[in-house]
Each structure stands twice: as structure tokens, then as C-alpha cells.
Amino acid sequence: MNNLKIIQKGDENGNGMVVKFRLPSGLEIISLPTKNFYGGHWDLGPTWNYAVMGDRPFLVDSGRFGQGSHLVDMLESAGIQPDALEFVLISHSHEDHDGGLAELIALTDIKIKAHTVYDLLIRQYPTLAPQGYKQHFPAKCWHCIMPESFFKENCLGYHRVLQNLEVERIGDEVTVIGSGISTLHLPGHSPDSLAVMLNEEALIVGDVVLPDITPWPTRLEQYEEAAGILAPLYPEAGSIFGLKRYLDSLNELLQIAEQYPDILVFPAHRLYYRNQWNTIRLRERLHQLVEHHIQRFASILDILATEEKEVDEIVRLHFRESLLKGPGKLMAANEIISHAEVLVACGDLVEVKKHRYAVTGSKNFEEFIRS
Numbered sequence: 001m002n003n004l005k006i007i008q009k010g011d012e013n014g015n016g017m018v019v020k021f022r023l024p025s026g027l028e029i030i031s032l033p034t035k036n037f038y039g040g041h042w043d044l045g046p047t048w049n050y051a052v053m054g055d056r057p058f059l060v061d062s063g064r065f066g067q068g069s070h071l072v073d074m075l076e077s078a079g080i081q082p083d084a085l086e087f088v089l090i091s092h093s094h095e096d097h098d099g100g101l102a103e104l105i106a107l108t109d110i111k112i113k114a115h116t117v118y119d120l121l122i123r124q125y126p127t128l129a130p131q132g133y134k135q136h137f138p139a140k141c142w143h144c145i146m147p148e149s150f151f152k153e154n155c156l157g158y159h160r161v162l163q164n165l166e167v168e169r170i171g172d173e174v175t176v177i178g179s180g181i182s183t184l185h186l187p188g189h190s191p192d193s194l195a196v197m198l199n200e201e202a203l204i205v206g207d208v209v210l211p212d213i214t215p216w217p218t219r220l221e222q223y224e225e226a227a228g229i230l231a232p233l234y235p236e237a238g239s240i241f242g243l244k245r246y247l248d249s250l251n252e253l254l255q256i257a258e259q260y261p262d263i264l265v266f267p268a269h270r271l272y273y274r275n276q277w278n279t280i281r282l283r284e285r286l287h288q289l290v291e292h293h294i295q296r297f298a299s300i301l302d303i304l305a306t307e308e309k310e311v312d313e314i315v316r317l318h319f320r321e322s323l324l325k326g327p328g329k330l331m332a333a334n335e336i337i338s339h340a341e342v343l344v345a346c347g348d349l350v351e352v353k354k355h356r357y358a359v360t361g362s363k364n365f366e367e368f369i370r371s
Contacts, residue, residue: 007078013045014272018074023201023264025180028053031271032074034063036096037154044213044269047096050204051080052196056178059088059110060196060204061097061268065158068103082108087168089177090114091206091268092190093121093140095158102161113177115185115192116169117240120229122162128228138162139229143222146327170194186253187239188246189215191223191230195253202264203256208249209285210267211278214292216331217243217338243338244345247293247369250286257283290369296339297365301348308358311336342369 003022007030010017014033021029030053033046049061049071057080063071075082088110090098098118104110121140129135133148137159144151175183180199186208187193196204207215223230223237234240256263265280272278296318303309303317315324315332324332340357343349346364349357 008074010272012273012275014048014270015046017272018078019272020078021202021264021266023199025199025201027180027199027201029198029202029204029266030075030078030080031266032071032078033271034067034070034074034100036064036269044096045273046269048266048268048271050266051075051078051085052178052181052198052204053080054178054181054198056086056181057084058113058177059085061091061206062088062100062104064096065099065154066103068100068105068107071100071104072107082110085110087111087113089170089183089194089196090118090192091195091204092193093118094190094207095155097206097268098162099158101165102158105165111168112165113168113170115194116171116233117187117192117230119167119169120233121192121226122165122167124163125229128226130225139226142225143219146330150327184252186249188217188242188244188249190218191234191240193249197256200260200263202266203253203282204266205253206268208246209253209265209280209282209289210269211280211285212270212273214289215246216335217246219243219334219338220341221337243293243342247290250289253282254286257286293339294366294369296335297343297348297369298363300336300339300343301359301363301365304349304357304359308352308356311340311355311357314357 005020007020008018015035017033019031030051032049036044036047047063049063051059072082122138124136124138126135130142134142170183172185182197184195186195189207193206193208195208218241220237220242223241238245263282265282270278299318303314311333314336319332340349343365344351346368348360348362348365350360352358
């Protein structure tokens with residue numbers, strides 16, 4: 001990584017680092033990684049939040065719940081008074097990106113910008129929510145695959161603060177938020193995912209593209225739980241959910257990579273990890289991600305070649321045992337279901353009953369995806 005200055009050193013995975021990047025245009029980006037508490041084989045490293053010091057200085061993301069004050073401390077260590085930031089832009093609605101909002105607002109009175117879907121899904125809708133312990137959770141958490149024990153330990157305080165946030169909505173179209181700075185709506189990993197284009201020199205991509213690890217896609221079936229909220233604006237699930245929509249977002253980024261082959265990419269995880277910088281060459285990384293999914297499609301068809309199977313059986317045969325500990329099994333099931341949905345759409349699988357699949361004998365997926 002060129003044109004960077006380490007303001008504050010961190011650990012081997014980037015925790016505690018404060019780094020200033022200077023683009024050729026002179027625009028400065030301050031990177032502020034906050035602790036992320038997932039561990040084991042699903043470790044993502046810290047969440048990298050970014051202060052963009054343009055004509056309208058702003059912050060991208062706020063870290064996990066409880067990290068707001070640490071983010072403020074890091075800003076001050078970089079010589080930035082938090083009140084100088086006009087707003088915080090939320091890249092998407094996962095808790096490791098917006099969890100620090102309430103604390104950040106309490107300390108700075110900063111404004112919030114996010115995609116329209118984010119504003120819809122952070123609210124509570126008790127009459128539409130699943131019955132049971134999720135009834136008073138915000139809609140964005142209805143589909144969460146984590147067990148109730150995880151919610152109780154990590155999420156209750158976070159849920160309580162979301163419903164009262166005031167959000168300035170950003171729509172699906174490219175939206176200018178500063179001189180030479182605009183947002184792109186790139187759903188698939190999350191229905192509200194936003195990336196930020198900076199002077200055609202750099203992209204802040206959230207979790208849409210990551211080095212070293214593959215972002216997990218949403219499932220089409222997640223739309224069903226929130227359809228009563230989303231359908232007036234998004235009547236088709238595939239417009240904001242599912243692996244195909246994620247691949248479409250990658251294709252949108254590929255067009256940018258073709259036009260700006262040297263563009264810098266700032267991801268939300270593993271920018272620095274295991275004592276090294278992970279530079280993303282956007283075009284190359286996008287092709288790697290697509291190839292990863294093609295190989296997973298092929299593997300699922302091979303596993304089902306002799307007989308139909310439930311998702312849990314496919315998970316055990318496809319993933320290493322070490323990845324299936326704790327919530328890892330649920331995360332792996334999400335991966336298989338999202339891929340199976342595309343294979344069903346291609347005609348390569350049939351869903352015999354919910355989450356039980358059989359092959360049809362065709363292998364249309366590769367042509368479908370590459371096209």
C-alpha cells in the first residue's frame with residue numbers, strides 16, 4: 001500500500017491501528033479498525049471504518065456494539081474532532097458495522113445516512129414479526145441464523161437503540177454525497193449494501209469484496225419474512241436478496257475495474273491481517289470470487305449426484321469439520337441454501353421439499369453465471 005502513514009500501531013491483525021491514506025488527488029482517508037469479537041475459524045479480523053476527509057468530511061461505519069467510544073478515541077488520535085464529521089454512512093445493516101451508532105451519536109450528535117432498505121429494516125414491527133423471542137427485534141434481525149443464546153449475550157442492548165434512529169435515506173441510484181464522491185447500491189451480501197466511490201481513485205466496499213475470505217450471500221427466502229415491509233418498494237425478492245443478486249453486484253464492480261484498473265479498494269475486513277497488508281486488485285479478485293461460487297455449485301451437484309439430500313447432509317459433506325463448530329454450522333447452511341436457490345433457478349436442482357434437493361441431470365449453472 002502506497003501513500004500511507006501509520007498514526008498509531010496496532011496488533012498483528014490490525015486491531016488498534018490508525019492509518020492515513022492519501023490519494024493522488026490529495027483526498028485523505030483515515031482507517032479506523034474496531035474490534036470484532038467473532039473468533040475461531042470464522043474470524044474476520046476487526047471492522048475497518050473509514051473517515052473520508054473531503055469537502056464534506058464523513059465516516060463510513062461505526063464498528064460493533066460498544067465500539068463507538070473507541071472509534072471517537074481513534075479519530076482524536078488522528079487529529080480529527082468527531083464533531084467535524086458531517087455524517088456517518090452505514091455500508092450495510094450487519095451489527096459489526098452499525099453497532100456503535102448509538103454510542104457515537106451520544107458522543108458527537110452525528111447524522112446518519114444509509115440505504116432506504118436499512119431505514120425500513122431497523123424498525124420494529126411486532127404485528128409482522130416472527131412470534132417468540134424475535135417479536136420485538138428490528139426486522140433486519142428476523143432472519144438472523146444465530147441461536148437465542150447468542151442474541152441474549154450480544155444483541156439485546158443493540159436492538160433497543162435502533163428503532164429510534166433518524167436516518168437520511170439513500171436510494172438505489174448513484175448518489176452524490178460530496179465533491180467527486182458518490183454511493184453505489186450493491187445488494188446481495190446484504191439488501192442495503194452501499195459502496196463509496198472516491199474521485200474515481202478508490203472504492204470503500206464494505207463487505208461486498210474482501211481479501212482472503214469470501215463474503216457470504218443472502219438467501220432469497222430471507223425476503224419472505226420481511227416482504228410485508230419491503231414489497232411496496234421491492235416486489236421481487238431477487239432485486240435485493242440472493243446469491244444471483246450478489247453476483248450481479250460483482251459484475252457492476254467489474255465494469256468499474258475495467259474502466260479504472262488501478263483503483264484502490266478499501267474493504268471492511270482484513271485490510272491488514274497477520275502482519276501484512278492485503279491489497280485488492282479489483283478485477284482479479286472479482287474473478288476469483290465468481291470462480292469460488294462456480295466451484296461450490298459444482299461440488300453441491302457432485303454431492304447430490306447419487307441421491308437427494310437435506311441441507312445438513314450437504315453441509316457435513318462439503319465443509320471441513322473445523323468450520324462447523326458453534327454458529328459455524330448455521331453459517332455453512334446459509335451458504336448451501338443460497339447456492340441451491342441458484343441451481344434450482346438454473347434447472348440443475350429441484351427442491352423435493354423445503355431444504356431437501358435432488359439433481360435433474362443438467363449442469364446449466366456455469367453458463368448461467370458466466371453470462
